[in-house]
Amino acid sequence: MKEVENSQLLSAVKQLIEESRRNAALAVNAEITLLHYHVGKKINQEILKDGRAEYGKSVLRELGFKLVVDYGPGWSMKHLLHCSKFASVFSDESIVSALRRQFSWTHLKTLMYIENALKREFYIEMCKLERWSSRQLQERIQSMLYERTAISKKPEDAIINDLQLLKSEQKLNPDLVFKDPYFLDFLGLKDAYSEKDLEASIIVELQRFIIEMGTDFAFMARQKRITIDHRDYFIDLLFYHRRLKCLVVVDLKMGEFEAGFKGQMELYLRFLEKYEKIQGENDPIGLILCSGKSSEHIELMQLGNSNIRVADYLTALPSQQILQEKLHKAVEIARHKMEQRDLPKTKTGLPDD
Numbered sequence: 046m047k048e049v050e051n052s053q054l055l056s057a058v059k060q061l062i063e064e065s066r067r068n069a070a071l072a073v074n075a076e077i078t079l080l081h082y083h084v085g086k087k088i089n090q091e092i093l094k095d096g097r098a099e100y101g102k103s104v105l106r107e108l109g110f111k112l113v114v115d116y117g118p119g120w121s122m123k124h125l126l127h128c129s130k131f132a133s134v135f136s137d138e139s140i141v142s143a144l145r146r147q148f149s150w151t152h153l154k155t156l157m158y159i160e161n162a163l164k165r166e167f168y169i170e171m172c173k174l175e176r177w178s179s180r181q182l183q184e185r186i187q188s189m190l191y192e193r194t195a196i197s198k199k200p201e202d203a204i205i206n207d208l209q210l211l212k213s214e215q216k217l218n219p220d221l222v223f224k225d226p227y228f229l230d231f232l233g234l235k236d237a238y239s240e241k242d243l244e245a246s247i248i249v250e251l252q253r254f255i256i257e258m259g260t261d262f263a264f265m266a267r268q269k270r271i272t273i274d275h276r277d278y279f280i281d282l283l284f285y286h287r288r289l290k291c292l293v294v295v296d297l298k299m300g301e302f303e304a305g306f307k308g309q310m311e312l313y314l315r316f317l318e319k320y321e322k323i324q325g326e327n328d329p330i331g332l333i334l335c336s337g338k339s340s341e342h343i344e345l346m347q348l349g350n351s352n353i354r355v356a357d358y359l360t361a362l363p364s365q366q367i368l369q370e371k372l373h374k375a376v377e378i379a380r381h382k383m384e385q386r387d388l389p390k391t392k393t394g395l396p397d398d
Contacts, residue, residue, distance in 0.1 A: 085132030
């Protein structure tokens with residue numbers, strides 16, 4: 046009995062020590078981040094205010110040299126430039142005060158070099174939501190996560206609204222969750238393979254597949270059987286998304302998207318809505334993963350009205366340059382189409398039928 050009590054006491058004391066250490070580390074990080082901000086602000090006010098770049102660099106070089114002598118290599122000219130950038134990008138000190146309690150300096154250094162403000166805000170909010178490490182943040186930026194999500198293809202006003210809802214009310218729009226394309230290069234599939242091969246490889250690498258899907262996805266079933274009018278159907282993969290609070294059906298297809306895939310997915314979703322959805326859950330979402338698709342097919346079929354999404358999957362990644370060009374082009378085309386669709390119809394001067 047005494048051993049048990051001692052063990053419990055040891056566990057409790059160790060927990061207190063660990064919590065104290067974590068809190069101390071957070072406090073130190075917050076203070077250091079604020080120091081970097083104030084240093085950067087002072088540099089911008091006193092040295093770079095007149096816009097003379099060469100003069101500013103010369104002064105910073107000398108300042109960095111003197112600070113390194115007194116405070117070590119961490120205060121080199123390169124670090125001072127980071128501080129300057131930090132204060133320029135996050136000019137509102139109240140925002141810095143909030144961020145310094147949630148992010149490490151490594152996080153912030155990565156975020157502040159994202160030039161597009163909306164893109165930067167996306168990574169800030171998703172990083173907070175899913176608690177990415179600084180390495181995970183860098184990996185997601187490198188994989189062009191923002192450009193692959195549906196939100197990037199919306200008009201700017203809609204992006205701002207979705208991010209604000211996430212920030213202020215913790216409301217997660219599915220457009221922040223689902224991607225196109227999905228990178229499945231970790232499956233090791235080469236040349237010819239079947240849908241069964243694809244599914245089996247995903248199950249073997251399920252943890253990495255879920256990381257690519259998103260951290261809030263929970264795996265529920267493979268080849269889930271549903272029976273409708275004495276006929277059996279099998280859902281390839283069934284997940285649950287914690288924050289969206291809904292079931293997610295993943296249907297794996299070889300080749301390009303075909304119109305018939307919509308009816309099959311609608312059948313799955315309506316069945317789950319009727320028989321599997323529980324109180325408090327939202328309607329299920331369907332994700333059809335294809336190795337190719339026609340954008341016009343997707344647009345004409347209005348799949349969003351049926352809670353269905355279609356995305357490509359890549360089992361081998363193209364070069365970073367080709368990928369960037371492809372994704373940037375896709376974003377531009379999608380935004381242009383949405384803006385054209387939202388424009389008020391102009392009068393032609395012709396009589397109505």
